[in-house]
Amino acid sequence: MDQDIWQNILDKLEQNINPQSFRTWFHDTKLIDMNDRALIVRVSTQFAANYLNQNYTEALTEIAYALYNRKYQVQFVSNPHKVNPEKSAEGDKNRNRVLYNCRLHERFCFEQFVVGTNNNFAYSAAKAVAEAPGYTYNPLFIYGESGMGKTHLMQAIGNYVLNEGRNSSIYYITSEEFTNEMIDSIRSNQMPAFRSKFRKVDLLLVDDIHFLSRKEGTQEEFFHTFNALFDNRKQIILTSDRAPKDIPDLENRLVTRFESGLLCDLKNPDFETRMAILRKKAEPENIQLSDEVFHFIANSITSSVRTLEGSLIRILAYASYNKINPEDITTETAGNILSDMITETRRDISLQTITEKVCIAYGITPSQIVDKTRKQHISFPRQVAMYLANLLIKQLSLKEIAEFFNRKDHTTVLHAIKMIGNQFREDNEFRSHIESLIKIIRG
Numbered sequence: 001m002d003q004d005i006w007q008n009i010l011d012k013l014e015q016n017i018n019p020q021s022f023r024t025w026f027h028d029t030k031l032i033d034m035n036d037r038a039l040i041v042r043v044s045t046q047f048a049a050n051y052l053n054q055n056y057t058e059a060l061t062e063i064a065y066a067l068y069n070r071k072y073q074v075q076f077v078s079n080p081h082k083v084n085p086e087k088s089a090e091g092d093k094n095r096n097r098v099l100y101n102c103r104l105h106e107r108f109c110f111e112q113f114v115v116g117t118n119n120n121f122a123y124s125a126a127k128a129v130a131e132a133p134g135y136t137y138n139p140l141f142i143y144g145e146s147g148m149g150k151t152h153l154m155q156a157i158g159n160y161v162l163n164e165g166r167n168s169s170i171y172y173i174t175s176e177e178f179t180n181e182m183i184d185s186i187r188s189n190q191m192p193a194f195r196s197k198f199r200k201v202d203l204l205l206v207d208d209i210h211f212l213s214r215k216e217g218t219q220e221e222f223f224h225t226f227n228a229l230f231d232n233r234k235q236i237i238l239t240s241d242r243a244p245k246d247i248p249d250l251e252n253r254l255v256t257r258f259e260s261g262l263l264c265d266l267k268n269p270d271f272e273t274r275m276a277i278l279r280k281k282a283e284p285e286n287i288q289l290s291d292e293v294f295h296f297i298a299n300s301i302t303s304s305v306r307t308l309e310g311s312l313i314r315i316l317a318y319a320s321y322n323k324i325n326p327e328d329i330t331t332e333t334a335g336n337i338l339s340d341m342i343t344e345t346r347r348d349i350s351l352q353t354i355t356e357k358v359c360i361a362y363g364i365t366p367s368q369i370v371d372k373t374r375k376q377h378i379s380f381p382r383q384v385a386m387y388l389a390n391l392l393i394k395q396l397s398l399k400e401i402a403e404f405f406n407r408k409d410h411t412t413v414l415h416a417i418k419m420i421g422n423q424f425r426e427d428n429e430f431r432s433h434i435e436s437l438i439k440i441i442r443g
């Protein structure tokens with residue numbers, strides 16, 4: 001019967017998407033678990049699971065609702081956690097229940113998290129909590145902009161505890177789901193059961209806690225849940241897009257409790273970390289791209305780890321659909337494939353944009369501007385481009401700019417910034433020229 005539900009959903013989906021896409025992504029799927037809220041579907045590879053979770057879950061939820069009048073959350077997995085065969089039957093049953101309730105993605109583990117200067121502190125704190133939950137940094141509050149890896153670190157703690165085989169109950173939920181469950185419990189007169197479920201777990205993971213903003217009733221309930229867990233040395237891990245004090249209309253008693261543990265801020269990854277992320281994600285799926293394309297992506301997408309990962313999925317999907325080797329994809333093709341992602345990330349200002357506009361202004365080509373030559377008609381526009389890159393793209397390091405322009409180290413960029421900056425201040429005509437260039441670049 002369960003498989004019939006999934007097959008009916010697939011039959012409907014097949015009518016609404018490209019036949020090639022359906023064969024590529026859905027021919028080897030199998031429903032392995034479900035309840036009244038979710039469908040867990042197995043696929044052959046982790047890459048397929050990542051792609052489907054990012055691109056099809058919303059459409060499948062809508063189809064399920066149209067067919068069964070129930071909003072199933074669809075989750076794709078490639079290799080569900082194995083239960084220890086030496087455990088007793090009752091122990092296995094309980095472990096399966098805990099695993100399902102916590103809904104952890106297996107790819108969100110510490111081994112798959114790329115550590116850089118932007119996230120090393122949060123990573124170290126998360127490892128410490130995983131090794132001694134309830135005793136080290138409680139609560140752990142991880143915050144940062146969307147796509148920085150907050151959910152990855154949070155779930156890595158849960159997966160670590162789970163894989164250690166500890167007799168711990170783990171529950172992962174978003175604050176929006178917490179609110180919806182609470183509302184459902186009030187309507188059905190099940191609030192005692194709701195409270196019991198959340199106040200008896202050993203490890204509570206709550207994603208996007210900032211959505212408690214302006215929800216007075218939910219804040220009241222979560223306040224008591226927090227106290228019950230904290231008083232019993234149960235670990236609480238929270239994520240948010242901002243620090244507790246910056247969440248609008250969050251009760252002060254919650255702010256003080258959230259701040260009583262450890263706050264960890266995830267910042268934008270630097271160039272080296274972005275390159276490491278791309279290669280780390282490409283390796284297990286054997287995604288072979290040229291070094292130039294890897295550099296292009298790392299230079300172009302700077303503000304989100306999730307967008308970096310999504311760029312690889314999109315490029316591989318493009319290569320698969322067009323039956324070409326990913327190694328043959330050029331930076332120009334990659335730019336076309338990822339154009340909207342690059343625009344969103346850089347707000348239309350990228351190193352490529354600056355280089356193109358400078359080259360047009362000085363009558364040279366992009367290949368000339370990155371050449372090793374020191375001829376004045378090439379080196380001067382290059383220095384202008386370096387100066388503008390440092391001025392207009394704040395998140396770039398000097399080393400990243402140097403690498404883009406094929407320079408040996410960042411001292412070349414420092415020299416360019418100083419020289420062009422001095423001329424900008426002293427030469428009114430040159431200042432007018434640079435200001436015009438900036439207007440052109442900003443569109």
